[in-house]
Amino acid sequence: MVYGLGKRLQEQRLLKNLSQKEVASSVGVSASIISNYESSERTPSVEILMALARLYHCSADYLLGFDKEENDPFIDVSMLNKEQKKLLQHFLLSLAQ
Numbered sequence: 001m002v003y004g005l006g007k008r009l010q011e012q013r014l015l016k017n018l019s020q021k022e023v024a025s026s027v028g029v030s031a032s033i034i035s036n037y038e039s040s041e042r043t044p045s046v047e048i049l050m051a052l053a054r055l056y057h058c059s060a061d062y063l064l065g066f067d068k069e070e071n072d073p074f075i076d077v078s079m080l081n082k083e084q085k086k087l088l089q090h091f092l093l094s095l096a097q
Contacts (some may be wrong), residue, residue, distance in 0.1 A: 004065050006040035012056035013038070024060070027051040055079065 013023055020034040025047055027034075036042040044052065046079075053060040054076055061067040077085055 002043060002064055005043070005063060006038045008063050008065070010036075010038040012052075012058060015045060016056060018055075023055065028053050041058070 013020070018026075019031075019087060020038070021031040024031040024034045026053070029048060033042065037044050049060050053063055056063075057076065059067055077088065080088065
């Protein structure tokens, strides 16, 4: 288990005012699995970790403990098509110059 992952998962869920059942339904697992993740009895797969990061609007790096700040920039672009993602990437790169 990744140190602190369960605690950060629980904190994010509570910040979003979600129940374990609601989170479970959103990511496609049972509520008992979410409980196991939060109590550090199990470690989520990469796919579930990514789904949780999207749901909580934070980075997977934050959940894993690499980034200490939960408010690191995270933009969910899953609703954009390929061309829109490309335009957004060009726009963001132009800002960095």
